[in-house]
Amino acid sequence: GAVVSQHPSWVICKSGTSVKIECRSLDFQATTMFWYRQFPKQSLMLMATSNEGSKATYEQGVEKDKFLINHASLTLSTLTVTSAHPEDSSFYICSATSESTDTQYFGPGTRLTVL
Amino acid sequence: QKEVEQNSGPLSVPEGAIASLNCTYSDRVSQSFFWYRQYSGKSPELIMSIYSNGDKEDGRFTAQLNKASQYVSLLIRDSQPSDSATYLCAVNQFYFGTGTSLTVIP
Numbered sequence: 001g002a003v004v005s006q007h008p009s010w011v012i013c014k015s016g017t018s019v020k021i022e023c024r025s026l027d028f029q030a031t032t033m034f035w036y037r038q039f040p041k042q043s044l045m046l047m048a049t050s051n052e053g054s055k056a057t058y059e060q061g062v063e064k065d066k067f068l069i070n071h072a073s074l075t076l077s078t079l080t081v082t083s084a085h086p087e088d089s090s091f092y093i094c095s096a097t098s099e100s101t102d103t104q105y106f107g108p109g110t111r112l113t114v115l
Numbered sequence: 116q117k118e119v120e121q122n123s124g125p126l127s128v129p130e131g132a133i134a135s136l137n138c139t140y141s142d143r144v145s146q147s148f149f150w151y152r153q154y155s156g157k158s159p160e161l162i163m164s165i166y167s168n169g170d171k172e173d174g175r176f177t178a179q180l181n182k183a184s185q186y187v188s189l190l191i192r193d194s195q196p197s198d199s200a201t202y203l204c205a206v207n208q209f210y211f212g213t214g215t216s217l218t219v220i221p
Contacts, residue, residue, distance in 0.1 A: 044211040093158045106158040
């Protein structure tokens, strides 16, 4: 149980385009979902926290207008990287928790490359 | 700013040996501590969590927490080549260290 999926697993896009990444909890209701970014050889950095039906809470230094997060249902959250640039190339990972546990269940990650 | 520090390694141990991974943190009021394993190109997998001072054992893994010293460690007994990965320490769920790369030599 407690499976989280992400789609796509990797994406290559041109500079200036927008990319949407989906995060789904497959067998539980995710009251809270989290989005992280990880650059090579670096730590996971929390970008934002989203609760179903409410606006996401962004960490300091993360541009909310550039990284749009939608958590429209208890099983789906999306991250849209708008007007992507090469410096946005990174590994984006989502995680989810349920009401019954504070354990984070991580998705497999999405590798974004912006040309 | 909450900081979580880990020795980046690489740490190499022979198969069957004990691997010792360390983590220090700056936020004195931290309450929860997690160890994750991350293979290259993959997302983290939870190994174990610890909330109270002392040791917590789960199979070949033992987490040790010392809140007074702001220190948490992970011991891996009988290390296997499949344990070769980067080990991430996380404090209060969301604050991750940069990880320690472990290589277990057959």
